[in-house]
Amino acid sequence: MDFRLSEDQEALRRGMRELLEARFDHEALRHGAEAESQGAALDAGLWKELGEAGLFALRLSEQEGGVGLGLPEAVLVFEEAGRALLPGPLVASHLAAGLVPGAADGSVIVTALDLEARTPVEHLSSSARVLVLGTTVSALAPGTLTVRPMRSVDPLSPLHAVAEEDERADGEEVREHEDEHREEDRKGRKAGVYGKAGVEERAGAGRESLQADPVRLRREAMLLTAAQQLGSAGRTLDMAVAHARTREQFGQPIGAFQAVKHLCAGMLVRLETSRSVVYAASVTEDESEALAAKLLADEAAVANARDCLQVHGGMGFTWEAEVHLHLKRAWLRAEQWGTAGAAEDKLAAAL
Amino acid sequence: MDLGHTQEEEDFRRRLRTWLAEVLPELPPRPDPLDWPGRRAYDMGWQRMLHDAGYAGLHWPEDAGGGGATPTQHLIYLEETERADAPYVGAGFVGQLHAGPTIAAEGTPAQRRRWLPPILRGDEVWCQGFSEPGAGSDLASLRTRAVRDGDDYVVTGSKIWTSHAEVADWCELLVRTDPQAPRHRGITWLAMPMDAPGITVRPLRTLAGSTEFAEVFLDEVRVPVGNRVGKENDGWRVTMVTLSFERGTAFVGEVIACQRVLRSLARTARDNGRWDDPVLRRRLGRLQAEFTALWRLTQWNVSEAEHSLRRGGTGVPGVGGSVFKLRFSDARQELYEAAAQVLGACGSLDADHAWTQERLSSLSYTIAAGTSQIQRNIVAERILGLPKGR
Numbered sequence: 001m002d003f004r005l006s007e008d009q010e011a012l013r014r015g016m017r018e019l020l021e022a023r024f025d026h027e028a029l030r031h032g033a034e035a036e037s038q039g040a041a042l043d044a045g046l047w048k049e050l051g052e053a054g055l056f057a058l059r060l061s062e063q064e065g066g067v068g069l070g071l072p073e074a075v076l077v078f079e080e081a082g083r084a085l086l087p088g089p090l091v092a093s094h095l096a097a098g099l100v101p102g103a104a105d106g107s108v109i110v111t112a113l114d115l116e117a118r119t120p121v122e123h124l125s126s127s128a129r130v131l132v133l134g135t136t137v138s139a140l141a142p143g144t145l146t147v148r149p150m151r152s153v154d155p156l157s158p159l160h161a162v163a164e165e166d167e168r169a170d171g172e173e174v175r176e177h178e179d180e181h182r183e184e185d186r187k188g189r190k191a192g193v194y195g196k197a198g199v200e201e202r203a204g205a206g207r208e209s210l211q212a213d214p215v216r217l218r219r220e221a222m223l224l225t226a227a228q229q230l231g232s233a234g235r236t237l238d239m240a241v242a243h244a245r246t247r248e249q250f251g252q253p254i255g256a257f258q259a260v261k262h263l264c265a266g267m268l269v270r271l272e273t274s275r276s277v278v279y280a281a282s283v284t285e286d287e288s289e290a291l292a293a294k295l296l297a298d299e300a301a302v303a304n305a306r307d308c309l310q311v312h313g314g315m316g317f318t319w320e321a322e323v324h325l326h327l328k329r330a331w332l333r334a335e336q337w338g339t340a341g342a343a344e345d346k347l348a349a350a351l
Numbered sequence: 352m353d354l355g356h357t358q359e360e361e362d363f364r365r366r367l368r369t370w371l372a373e374v375l376p377e378l379p380p381r382p383d384p385l386d387w388p389g390r391r392a393y394d395m396g397w398q399r400m401l402h403d404a405g406y407a408g409l410h411w412p413e414d415a416g417g418g419g420a421t422p423t424q425h426l427i428y429l430e431e432t433e434r435a436d437a438p439y440v441g442a443g444f445v446g447q448l449h450a451g452p453t454i455a456a457e458g459t460p461a462q463r464r465r466w467l468p469p470i471l472r473g474d475e476v477w478c479q480g481f482s483e484p485g486a487g488s489d490l491a492s493l494r495t496r497a498v499r500d501g502d503d504y505v506v507t508g509s510k511i512w513t514s515h516a517e518v519a520d521w522c523e524l525l526v527r528t529d530p531q532a533p534r535h536r537g538i539t540w541l542a543m544p545m546d547a548p549g550i551t552v553r554p555l556r557t558l559a560g561s562t563e564f565a566e567v568f569l570d571e572v573r574v575p576v577g578n579r580v581g582k583e584n585d586g587w588r589v590t591m592v593t594l595s596f597e598r599g600t601a602f603v604g605e606v607i608a609c610q611r612v613l614r615s616l617a618r619t620a621r622d623n624g625r626w627d628d629p630v631l632r633r634r635l636g637r638l639q640a641e642f643t644a645l646w647r648l649t650q651w652n653v654s655e656a657e658h659s660l661r662r663g664g665t666g667v668p669g670v671g672g673s674v675f676k677l678r679f680s681d682a683r684q685e686l687y688e689a690a691a692q693v694l695g696a697c698g699s700l701d702a703d704h705a706w707t708q709e710r711l712s713s714l715s716y717t718i719a720a721g722t723s724q725i726q727r728n729i730v731a732e733r734i735l736g737l738p739k740g741r
């Protein structure tokens with residue numbers, strides 16, 4: 001039994017961190033946030049580079065043009081992506097590698113529609129294909145979806161709400177949606193806010209069924225999303241500690257006050273507790289363990305961003321400070337691939 | 352990352368399981384929790400069985416009579432004994448987990464011969480005299496005085512939170528031998544016989560109604576100088592060696608016990624209809640996530656300790672233990688709060704219900720063995736490198 005990373009795993013993690021530091025640094029992050037142009041295209045060049053670095057093809061065999069690594073390695077690189085707050089449908093494109101042509105090498109951006117969680121679809125306008133995950137797996141062209149653009153709370157993640165009828169058209173069992181959502185859906189339809197996604201077709205308009213196990217894909221999506229949350233939680237902890245060490249009030253660094261110190265300690269506890277279950281779940285691929293991983297990593301990312309904001313005081317409340325971007329992304333990721341309530345329900349049912 | 356066990360470890364687990372299945376049915380009935388002599392006899396009887404089967408002091412070094420087990424084997428031992436519902440270490444706690452390992456590491460050959468075998472055989476019980484009414488979280492401020500008089504130290508003061516004091520033969524005692532020295536440098540470690548004249552033990556009743564601890568008053572108690580382990584005024588370092596024997600395995604059994612209690616809460620809730628409450632169900636689902644993660648964190652800490660030992664290090668999991676204890680203390684308290692919700696008024700207000708007793712006992716988890724506030728200071732200062740404050 002050994003939880004430590006192998007030398008190869010360490011090198012992989014380091015490589016991804018260095019790539020992101022060079023290609024998506026704080027300036028790039030801030031620039032994206034400044035632009036806040038909803039629907040802005042993802043950087044296709046960066047996406048290709050990520051593809052070349054193996055972010056998407058990591059788990060494909062070498063014969064398939066992949067790297068032949070496993071889920072633990074994928075978790076490590078996704079943790080780095082979360083740490084850098086790299087935007088985009090990374091999980092969807094990773095899962096689509098080997099299923100959707102062009103996804104593996106990053107030449108095609110693939111986003112996802114999760115019929116269970118019903119989360120708005122991210123980066124629809126930048127994507128050439130949509131991976132649809134329900135009781136079956138399929139892919140379709142973004143332009144075939146009936147969608148309503150939203151002003152996304154996360155300035156780097158444009159979102160589209162998807163109309164219910166599109167899910168029915170897929171012959172899926174649609175779960176009962178909350179009344180609130182249905183009401184909004186009805187009103188939106190009346191006001192004509194829904195329309196066909198105005199995106200250029202780049203990969204054909206057809207809807208195709210894919211030979212893939214939806215249970216497995218969903219579990220992997222949960223874990224890779226949890227890994228991103230873990231990375232963000234680690235980053236906000238580092239930011240909080242750096243600030244607490246240097247910011248002085250009452251003649252000493254604020255980190256010398258127990259009130260601040262204990263906030264930071266709580267952040268580390270959340271980070272390490274969720275890390276242990278995320279890493280373990282990537283090895284066991286156990287369903288319950290993956291649910292626990294997502295639940296605790298979501299909580300760590302959101303609560304650490306909140307505490308980081310608090311440690312930063314007034315500056316934490318500004319657009320200029322990076323921390324709000326972590327909080328907003330953590331909110332988005334927490335809604336994707338199953339919420340806390342859904343995970344708790346499933347874990348309880350298995351008790 | 353490798354979560355599997357070696358063939359050797361699996362063999363160890365199988366042998367232990369077989370032995371447990373053989374001997375556990377032969378154990379006498381468990382004693383009443385208030386019957387201290389009965390508890391001592393029961394716990395020591397179990398220790399004797401472990402000794403005769405070669406499992407005593409499993410994690411002690413071999414040259415001290417122990418099993419020289421790796422941290423992972425110790426983890427497996429604690430896991431299997433808990434799953435089999437074997438007795439807890441009980442009255443043997445201080446001897447096996449603190450005093451014994453300290454003597455093994457710091458004692459003279461004669462001291463090791465005198466004190467270690469009776470601990471392993473279950474013949475002698477030790478208690479711990481560290482905390483004082485005025486020295487709790489700030490242990491190094493302890494004031495119990497020991498003055499040299501010929502071949503004896505004459506000890507006067509008082510100790511508190513001493514478990515098993517009523518039935519102990521020996522007390523591992525921290526005393527102040529140099530009041531002028533900086534506070535960490537004037538402390539000495541003594542083995543005090545509990546039948547010496549001048550010792551008064553007064554049981555402390557906890558809020559749970561039990562007498563788990565005692566106050567120990569010392570009035571000119573004579574302790575032979577030969578009972579000193581380590582040098583005079585070097586007791587703080589000697590004690591830290593003791594604490595470093597904790598190799599991430601401190602709460603293995605407890606995590607597994609919590610998972611069992613949680614399953615039993617779910618069963619009870621399904622039977623009594625409270626399962627229909629979605630808020631309660633989610634509360635239990637969340638606890639399942641907590642204990643899943645805490646079990647993995649335990650394994651992680653143990654694997655760190657093992658790695659450290661292999662490199663010739665101390666085998667101390669470092670401050671990972673503090674991270675774990677902070678989260679686990681809260682989770683255990685939440686478990687018994689959830690239990691109260693499962694039970695409803697008639698159960699949760701019934702002082703005789705086992706879960707009500709556990710709910711009361713659980714209040715100590717964020718206090719005992721380093722309060723959560725002290726643990727947060729440790730985490731913030733030693734891991735995160737935040738400045739020491741006042």
